[in-house]
Amino acid sequence: MQDFVKIIKIWQYRQLLYFLTIKEIKVRYKQAFFGIAWAILTPLSQALVFAFIFGILLKTQINNIPYLLLVFSGFTFWNFFALSISSATSALTGNTNLVTKSTFPKEILVLASVFGRLPDLLASLTMLLIMLAFYQINFSMQLLWIIPMFAIEVILALGIGLFFAAANVYFRDITALVPLLLMLWLYLTPVVYSLSLIPKAYQFFISLNPMTGILEGVRGSLFLQKSPDISALILLMCISLTIFIINFILFKKLEKGFADII
């Protein structure tokens, strides 16, 4: 309970969170010629390569959704998740000075590193909507379901990010582990494929991954004008919140040692 109260403290430092987030974004794109365009170029190149291999060479077709769109939507949401976690992992170890010489609650650094990825997502999402129009897919109000889906994704990314950020202070192995873990996780998430492609016997295991539910929900609302199953949505939210709260409490417990260990 005592740790839980500390979540409120984040609110007192919202100004700092805002400045650190802006700093993350500004610093990332300063002196980069393509700037925010990287946020579109990255998933687009990923999608084109997969569309070439699976869409053209292997003629993969899923639910009549153009394969390029399917993969691009997958990477749009997956990249936010993966990049958030990798930024979060170095949020403390990359700011040693702030950890050892200032007193604000250190979860602010993790939050800023995740929120700093939002403009990338928005840019990529805009591109996705343009592609949707290009492929003449109907827009409907169901599209708005991507908002709660995305909220669940942010909470999940924050929870996992908090864990890796704190663990990385104690063991630098985490720096090497996280990219590997994210790569394996990508394969086990329907990013370049869809859940319907998985044999029934294995679908359950793939569904245990919260990112599966998020991506499937997003695609349903984007491409099939379908609202997600509400009970599944609530379950996903509960899972993400639980992961977040457990890791937040763990983070606050470990925080006391950060300045000494880092």
Place this chain on the structure above:
Amino acid sequence: MEDIIVLNNVWKKYNIGSSKKLTETISSFFSSTKEKNFWALKNISLEIKKGEVIGIIGPNGSGKSTLLKILSGISFPSKGYLSIDGKVASLLELGTGFHPELTGRENVYLYGAILGIDHKLIKHQFDQIIKFSGVGKFINTPLKHYSSGMYIRLAFSVVTHLDFDILLIDEVLAIGDAQFQKKSFAKIQEINKQNKTIIVVSHDLQNITKLCDKVILLKNGRIEKVGTALDTVNYYQKL
């Protein structure tokens, strides 16, 4: 007057094996003995009253910076009791969190937020901060184009214009050119006149004597002597 800071039998232990930075700071102690734990502070008891200016002196590795870290709430005592009654601004290093790619203006707000100062207050004091720093028209220039003197002056100016009860300073008295040193020294004295508590760690015994009411001498993590500035400094020089 009331005690604003109380330390009761405070000990601080560091695990030497696991930290890179720590071994640097205490390498002078790290002799051939393979001790895994290092007591940076041993049985420190202190009472500091509101409005006092306290100096902390001592040889390298005597625990001065560790003590400041504990007072500022960055590190926590391994044993003992600590109570601080007021808002602490710690200047363990000038410009912690300053980013070279951001402009002077952006950095003032960022730095203020890092120190936990309300945005409105910084806005309110902004012109004075800039005036005191003497950065002038460079305020909208990215920090990477600043000279090191301008950088330090801006950071000092932000901290000293903000609202706090206790100011912790680590070796940042001698900053900028002679003229700015004079100005910053006067500023610290002015802050003290507003009944703020100031704790200074420094090797600059001359400034410590001029500035402090009371000086604490640390040696090997223990308090060796507490007394008036002149007494303690004289004692230290005879060691």
